[in-house]
Amino acid sequence: MNSSVNISSTPMLEAVAVTREFGANRALDSVSLAVQPGEIYCLLGANGAGKTTLINLFLGFLEPTSGEVRINGRDVTQDGLATKRDVAYIPEQVMLYGVMSGIENLQYFAALATGEDLSRTALLALLSRAGLDESAADRRVGTYSKGMRQKVGIAIALAKNARALLLDEPTSGLDPKAANEFSQLLSQAREAGVAILTTTHDLFHAKQTGNRIGIMRAGRLVESLTARDLSHQDLEALYLRHMAAQP
C-alpha cells in the first residue's frame, strides 16, 4: 500500500442501504458498498441491474428513496457542490461540444472543475497523458472517434485530480491497446490514493485491475468479494450462476 493512503477508516465512496424506486420499479434494493482510498471496486452486472443508477446517485443526479450516499463522509444530497469537488466522472459516452476543439473543451471543463485556468502547455500535457495525439488537440470534437472523446474525458478527470473517480463502462468500444493504456492510468491513480468505482461487463478486466468485485442483479448487490480470492474461471462461473438464477 502506498504511503499516501488515507489511514482513516472513512471510505471515500460509500453507499449505505441505498434504495431507489421509480414508481413500482425498484431499481436499487438496499445496496451497501464502500470504496476505500487507493482501491478499485469493479461493479459487474447485466443491463438494467442498477449499476448506472448507483453511479447517478453518487453524482447527485438522483436522490435515494431511502438510505444514504456519501462521498468523503459527506452526504451527497445535503452538500451537492462540495461532494462534486471530490469526485471525477467519466461517462460511457463522453459527449462534448462538437463545434469546439478538444483542447477548448478540456479548458472549459477543467476550469469549471478546478476553478483555475490552465495554460495551453498544461492542457496539452494532460491530453498527451490521456493518450490523445497532439495533432488532434486543435481539431473539432465533432470529428473525433468515440475513443478520442473518451481520452478528452480522461484528461478532464486528470485535470480535476479528485479523490474519487466514477467510471461507467470505461473500456467498452476501446481497442485492446487503448484499453490497456487506460488500465495503466487507473493503476497510477490507485497508487496515488484515488478511490475508484467502475462499472463494467468485462470480467477479465475486472479481475485484472480491480481490488474488490461486486455483482449486481435486479437492483441487489448479490456478491461482494476481493479479487485476489478468486481465479478468472471461478469468477466467470460465479457470475453466470447469478445471472441464470431466478429473480
Place this chain on the structure above:
Amino acid sequence: MIVRIARRDLLELFRDGRFIGAGAVVLMLLITALAVGWQRQVESRTERVVAQKLDYDDWLAQPERHPHDAAHRGLHVFKPEMPLSMIDPGITPYVGSTHWLQAHRQSEVKFRPAQDATGLQRFGSFSAAWILQVLGPLLVIVLGFNAFTAEREQGTLRQLISLGVPLRRLMAGKALALGTALWTLLIPFGIVALIAVIHGTPPDQRSDAGLRLLLLALGYALYLGIFVGLVLAVSAFARSSRVALTVLLGLWIGIAILAPRAVADASRSWFPSESRRDFNARLDADLGERYQRAWNSYFGDNAGTPFGYKVPLSQWGKALQIHDQAGYETMDRHFAALWNAYARQQIAQEWFGALVPTLAIRAYSMRIAGTDFDQHRAFSVAAEHHRRRMQDLISQDLVTHADHRGEQHFSYRAGSDFWRQIPPFEFHPADANQSLSDASRSAAVLVIALICAWTLALFGTSRLSR
C-alpha cells in the same frame, strides 16, 4: 389504398392529440369571432335602416325654407351592411359608413370606426376571416409537418416503398388525411356560419348571401389547399421533422405576417397616392380655375369673380347650376385618380399573392364578402350622384323661381312639394356574380399558387425513394 393510408394517418393525428388540441382551439376562436361579428352586424344594420328612414322622413317634413339652405342641411346616407361582414369585415374599420350629402362639397365618408378605438385596433380585427387567413395555415402545418419525415425517421417509409406502394398514392393518402382533418373541423363552423348569415340577413338578400358564403368557402378551401400542398412538399424534401417544422414555420411567418406589410409598402412606393394636404390643394386650385372659366363663359369675360357683385341675385339660380356643373368633372377626375392609385396598389398586391397566398385570399375574401374598397367606392360614387341629383334639382328650382326683381333671391322658400321631388337614397350593392367577377383575379392567383404548391409536392414525393 389511398383511403387506407388516409385512415391510418388520421388515426395517428387523433391519437397524438394534435387534431383535437389544435382543432378545438381554432374552432373555438372561429365561433367566438362569428358570434361577435353577428351581434355587431345585426345591431348595426338595424340602426342604419332606422336612421336612414328617419333622416328622409325629416327631410320631407321640413318646413318651408330656401332650397339652398336645405341643401346645406343636407341628407345623411348610410352604407348598408353586407351580410357576410360578420365573417370578413374587411376594410370597414378604416372607412366610415356615413355620408353627409351637402351642397358644394364632395363629401367623403366621415367617421372611421378605427378612430374611435385605441391603438390596439391596429393589431387587427378579431374576425373569422383573420383566423382562417393567419391561423389556418398554422393549423395545417401543425397537423402535417411530419407527414413524410416521421415515416422516414421511424423507418416505415422504407417498408412502404419496399411493399410496392406507389409514392403518388402515398401522397394522395396523406393529402386526403389532412384534407379530411381540416374539413372535419371547418364544416361544423360552416354550418354555424350559414345559420348565422341566414338569420342576420333580411329575406330578400338571403339567396345572394348564401351564394356568397359558398364562394367564400370555396376560396378558403383553395387557400388551405395551397398550404396542404406546401406542407407535404416541405415534409417530403426535409431531412428531419425538426427541419420540416422550422422551414414551414419560417414560411408561415414570412407569408402571413411579414410579407403583407412589406408588399403593401412596396406597392405604395410604386403607385403613390397623395396626402390629404396635397390632394386638397390640387383639387382646390383646379376647381378655382374651372369655376372662373365656367363663370366667364356664361356670364361673359367681365363677369368678375363667381357670386361677385357683377351678376344680379336673380341669376343666382343659374349661377349655382353652372358653378356646380363645372365642379363635377374636376372632382370626378381627382377622386378617380386617387382611387385608381389605391386600386393599382391593391392589384399589385393581389398578383403577389402567387408567392404570398395570404394577400390573394385576403382580397378574394373581402371582395366576395362585399367589404372591399371597390364596394365602398361604388357606395361613395352612388352617394355623390344622389347628392348631385339633389343639387341639380335645387338649382333648377331656383332658376324656375328666379327672382325677377333682382333683390330677393333668398326670400324664396320651397315647401314639401319640392322636398318630395328628391327621391330617397337607394343603394344596391353588387350581387354575388358581380363580386365574383371582381374577385376573379385573386381567385386565379389562388389557383396558380395551388398548382405551384402541388407541383412542388409531387416533385418532392417522387424524390422520397432516394
Place this chain on the structure above:
Amino acid sequence: MSTRMQFKRIAAFELRVLIAERTLWLTLGLLVLLIAYALNNGIVQTAQRDVSTVETAKQDQTSRERLADRVRRMMAGEYVPDDPFANPVDPSAVGGGMGAGHAILPSSPLAPLAFGQSDMQPNEYRVTTDSRVKFMQDAEIENPWNLLNGRFDLAFVMTWLLPLLVFALSYNLLSAEREQGTLRLLLSQPLNLRTLLLAKLSVRAVLLLGSAVLLPVLVISLVRLEARAPAALLDLLLWAALVVAYGCFWFALSAWVNTLARSSAFNALVLIGSWVLLVLVMPLLINLLVGLRHPAPSRIELATQTRIVTTENLERLQDRFGTEYMHVNRPDVLIPKDGKLEVPERLRAFFLHDQALDAELDTMLDRFDVQLERQQRLVDRWGFISPAITVHEGMAALAGNGAQRYVEFQRQVKAYHEKWKAWFSPRILEGRAIAPNDVAQLPRWQWHEVSTAATGLRLLQLASIAGLLLTLSLRRLRRFPTI
C-alpha cells in the same frame, strides 16, 4: 471558485460556441436587415411629414402676409374686393377662411421609431369659425387596404419579430445540453445549474438585445438632430430600456420552458404557441373586450343629432338666412366706414349656426373622447396580459405617434378653435371691420408639448413579468432532472 468567476467562464465559452455555430450569425444578420428596412421606412416617412409641416407653416405665413397687405391697401383705398366672400376686412370671411391658419402637430424627435396612429389621424387641421363637426372629423387619406395591413415599421419588427429571434437563440438553452449529452459532464462538476442557465441566457440576451437597440439608437441620433436634445435622448434611452425589457420577457419565458426538462422540439412548439397567443390573438381579444366594456358612442347617432341640431338652428335663424346679400346691388357695402362694416346677415347666420352646432354637440362629441379615454385606461391597466400590447403602445407613445398625443392635440385644437371664435365673435356680431393691425393679433396656433408616454409604468410591468418568470425558472431548476 466563486460564482462570479464561473459565470464569466461559462459566458465566455458560450460566446465562442455561438460564434462557431451558424445560428447567431443568421439571427443577428436577419435582425440587422429587418431593423434597417423598418428604420428606413420610418425616417423617410417622417421626413415627408416634416417637409409637409414646414410648407404648411410657410403657406400660412404667406397668406397672412397677403391678407395684411390687402387690408392695408383696402384701407388706403387702393384695392376693392370683387369677391364678396373674400372681403379682407369682413370678419366673417377672415375668420371663416381667409385669415385661417393650420393647427399643426409637429413630429416628435423619435417619430421614425413607430408609425402609431400617424397614418390615420390628421397631423394638421385648418381652424376656422366653422363648426368642429365640419373640419375635425376628417381623417388622413390613406388606402384602407394598407391601413388594414399595417406598416412595416420598427415597432412591428420589435413587437412581432424580435421574440422569434429570441426563440431561435434560446429555445434549446438547456435541452440542447441534455440532448447532446454534455449536461452530465457539466453537472458532475461543482457547478450550480442556476449559474449555467443565467450565464447562457445573459450572453444571448446581451448579444441580441444589444444589437437590437444599438443600431436604432445610433442611427436616430445621427440622422435626426432633434433627437440629440437632452429630453429626446432620455426618451431614446427609455425606448431602448422598453425594448430590452420586452426582449427579457421572452428570454425569461424561454428559460422557463427549458426548465420543464422536455425536448428541444417541445420547447420550440410551446414558445411559438405562446407567441401566437400573446402577440397575435391576445391583443385582438383585449381590443374586443375593451370595446365591449366601453363601447364608443354610435357615429350614426351623432349624424342624427347633427341633423337635428342643424334643423333646429336653421329654423331659429330662418329670418337671418332669408336676408339677401347686399353687395350685388351695392358694391360699396364691402368697404368699411369708421371701422364698421355691414357683415351680411346670411354670413352672420352661418356663424351663429356653427356656434350653436359646437355648443349643442359638444356634450355628445365629448362622450366619444370620454369613452376612448376609458378604453385607453383599460388597455393601460390590463395590457400587460399581452406584453406585446405594452411594448407596442409604449413605442408608439415614445415616438409621439400614440393615440394619447393625438387626443391631446385634438384637445388643444379645440381650445384654439374656441379662442379663434371668441376673437371673431364680437367683430362679426357687432360689424367691426378688420383693421391693418388686427392681422398681427389674430390668435396664433401654438403647440404645447405634453408628455404622454407613461413609459415608467410599462417598464415596470414588463420587468416584473420577466423577473417573475425568471424567478420561477430558477426555482424549478432545483428539481431539474439531469438524466
